[in-house]
Amino acid sequence: MEKDVFLLLQLLALVVWGNSLLTSSLSAKNNTNLHNQPQSNQSERQEKRxxxxxxxxxxxxxxxxxxxxxxxxxxxxxxxxxxxxxxxxxxxxxxxxxxxxxxxxxxxxxxxxxxxxxxxxxxxSNCTLEMTSFQDPPDKILIILITVPILLTILMIALVVWCSKRNDILV
The missing domain is CATH 1.10.150.510 (Receptor activity modifying family)
Structure with missing residues (x-):
């Protein structure tokens, strides 16, 4: 039991140490710009501009x-x-x-x-975009697009219920 507590404390210390390394490396990036120059050099250069x-x-x-x-x-x-x-x-x-x-x-x-x-x-100024107006698909296609997902959902629910009943019989 004491061995587990000791390993847990070592793991906790390792996590804290890793977190501090990660945090310090991230904060170091905040002090540099895209060209990896320290902010102080950049501000001196900007004052001259x-x-x-x-x-x-x-x-x-x-x-x-x-x-x-x-x-x-x-x-x-x-x-x-x-x-x-x-x-x-x-x-x-x-x-x-x-x-x-x-x-x-x-x-x-x-x-x-x-x-x-x-x-x-x-x-x-004369380059205006012509707005494309969207239309619903024909009714036959629209009915198919609506009913297929509904039927697939019902089929999947029925399959899950049927399989769960079969598992009860098999056990």
């Missing part, structure tokens, strides 16, 4: 001008076909993200988001 909003707006307009020139090469009726403009839109997104970060601004930010929204309004 001052966003030049004037330069950022110039950069955003350069990306937008390039995107507009690419779209003007495509027929305006094809602007709603995303497969045709996906490459141009991807270039536009990467251009904005990389150039905005080069002028020490954060991506995304409210000014850049407003520019993207205005670009969408300018080029894609």
């Amino acid at each position: 001052i966003c030049n909003e004037t330069r950022m707006l110039e950069v955003v307009h350069l990306c937008g001008y390039h995107f507009e020139s690419q779209l003007n090469r495509i027929n305006s009726s094809d602007w709603c076909n995303f497969t045709l403009i996906a490459g141009h839109y991807n270039i536009f997104s990467h251009c904005m993200e990389s150039l905005i970060e080069k002028v020490d601004c954060f991506w995304p930010n409210p000014q850049a988001e407003n520019y993207v929204i205005n670009t969408h309004k300018l080029f894609f």
Whole structure:
């Protein structure tokens, strides 16, 4: 009996020790960012970053001008076909993200988001999705779809009851 109590205490100590290791490793991850840099270094680096909003707006307009020139090469009726403009839109997104970060601004930010929204309004305002209206299936199919699960449920219940009665006879 004493041996069991001693093993139980050892197991409890092992669980507490393992839990403390797991907790400490999880809390260490809270002090690092995605690049495994300590938070203090990141905050020092962020203090040095001052966003030049004037330069950022110039950069955003350069990306937008390039995107507009690419779209003007495509027929305006094809602007709603995303497969045709996906490459141009991807270039536009990467251009904005990389150039905005080069002028020490954060991506995304409210000014850049407003520019993207205005670009969408300018080029894609006529791209409304047609709502598909769903209809019930024909009555014959609907009756089958409803009755099959009901009958299967009744069959399974009957099978369970029958098997339980057979087990009583066999025992």
